[in-house]
Amino acid sequence: MLNSAIKAILPLFTEHNRFVLSTHVNPDGDGLGSEIALAEWLQSKGKEVHILNHDAPPALYLFLDPHKVIQQYVHADHADMIAGTDVLVVLDTNHPGRLGSMEPAVTASRAVKVCIDHHLDPASFADHYVVDQEASSTGELVYRILTEADPPEAISPAIARALYCAIMTDTGSFRYSHVDPELHSIVGDLIARGADPGNIYREIYEQWSPGRIRLLGETLATLDLAYQGLLAHITIDQAMLRRTGTVESDTDNFTIYPMSIQGVEAGILFLELNDGVKMSLRSRAEIPMNELAKEFGGGGHRNAAGARMQNVGLESFKRDVLRAAGKYLQHEQRKQ
Ligand SMILES: [Mn+2]
Structure with a gap:
């Protein structure tokens, strides 16, 4: 075809x-x-x-x-x-x-x-x-x-x-x-x-600016785990971007870090925008992150998806996403 x-x-x-x-x-x-x-x-x-x-x-x-x-x-x-x-x-x-x-x-x-x-x-x-x-x-x-x-x-x-x-x-x-x-x-x-x-x-x-390395450092310090360690997430707010002199594209691929933790099957990067929030979602195997993204107006592939939402606050958005993520991890939780 x-x-x-x-x-x-x-x-x-x-x-x-x-x-x-x-x-x-x-x-x-x-x-x-x-x-x-x-x-x-x-x-x-x-x-x-x-x-x-x-x-x-x-x-x-x-x-x-x-x-x-x-x-x-x-x-x-x-x-x-x-x-x-x-x-x-x-x-x-x-x-x-x-x-x-x-x-x-x-x-x-x-x-x-x-x-x-x-x-x-x-x-x-x-x-x-x-x-x-x-x-x-x-x-x-x-x-x-x-x-x-x-x-x-x-x-x-x-x-x-x-x-x-x-x-x-x-x-x-x-x-x-x-x-x-x-x-x-x-x-x-x-x-x-x-x-x-x-x-x-x-x-x-290998073209990182010093600010991007500093942003990565600050971002890794926000690491949090949920669902018995199956889900790892990191967060970047506007203050972090300002402090390190970085922009949205400097956060590309930061999702590889939560995904490199042993036992983690899904990873999320939350990024506060000027006018809303963006999230980047990664997973392994059958966990459908595109379905989670869709709930928040986004889309993508099963193992790599994302969404952007305007006029939402970072903390409430995170809470809603993390709550919604649970059902997609159920199968993995049962396996443990
Ligand atoms: Mn492509």
């Missing part, structure tokens, strides 16, 4: 000339890497390509975009571009609501819309879907599209680097589910085509 979905979109890349690519708010390595890879490839075909995102990319990912192709969406400057483009490609999200301020323009555009993604429950807004919930990452899907369209030689070193970054970040450096022999052979091919694993690892994981 995936193959026929891929085949169905290939003619778009030859028939049309103008492309706009976008990904979700707070773009991550998978969204940005996938956009850049697809943009580089389309540009190599002589196409006009723009990448427009609600948020500017975190500084960490700027090395992927030396030609500064990625632009932050400004309605006054870019609404016409979205209205007038031939093809709109939405990557690494399957819901226009996740495009932030771009949602109205994308929804209203008469361009052919393509959604390339690996999350659950796609919304119906696109003309074409290349969606595989079993894929490790959107980067993996973009790799399949490019290699189906062209011989593998079409993957330039810049494309290989962007796709390697997408897959590495979305699989927690090749640790999570959906990492199988086939994915490793894709990754092997990307290395053969110029992705440098040591270099990309350093660019992504």
Whole structure:
């Protein structure tokens, strides 16, 4: 089914000339890497390509975009571009609501819309879907599209680097589910085509500011356990961000710390925002964190989900989430 979905979109890349690519708010390595890879490839075909995102990319990912192709969406400057483009490609999200301020323009555009993604429950807004919930990452899907369209030689070193970054970040450096022999052979091919694993690892994981390390220290001190040690949670409030001079994106991946505790099956990071609260949820095995996220207006994968809520206080939100989490851990509690 995936193959026929891929085949169905290939003619778009030859028939049309103008492309706009976008990904979700707070773009991550998978969204940005996938956009850049697809943009580089389309540009190599002589196409006009723009990448427009609600948020500017975190500084960490700027090395992927030396030609500064990625632009932050400004309605006054870019609404016409979205209205007038031939093809709109939405990557690494399957819901226009996740495009932030771009949602109205994308929804209203008469361009052919393509959604390339690996999350659950796609919304119906696109003309074409290349969606595989079993894929490790959107980067993996973009790799399949490019290699189906062209011989593998079409993957330039810049494309290989962007796709390697997408897959590495979305699989927690090749640790999570959906990492199988086939994915490793894709990754092997990307290395053969110029992705440098040591270099990309350093660019992504060894660029912390001193403030971010201090924020991690303060965050780890908030560690709390619930449900007989099955659930671990950490909390960041606005004062901690201010004290350490950090921002929301500095908290990325902090959920790995509660998840590294022996016996913990689910982990939550609570983050106080200016106007509400965000939570990042992680779990192992069958514990459906996407269901817990849904109760609070969010979503995601079974083992990695999240939600943002406006106009709620940190403490009451935490209380409600921790109470609601219990039923998803019941099966695990019985096993003990
Ligand atoms: Mn992804």
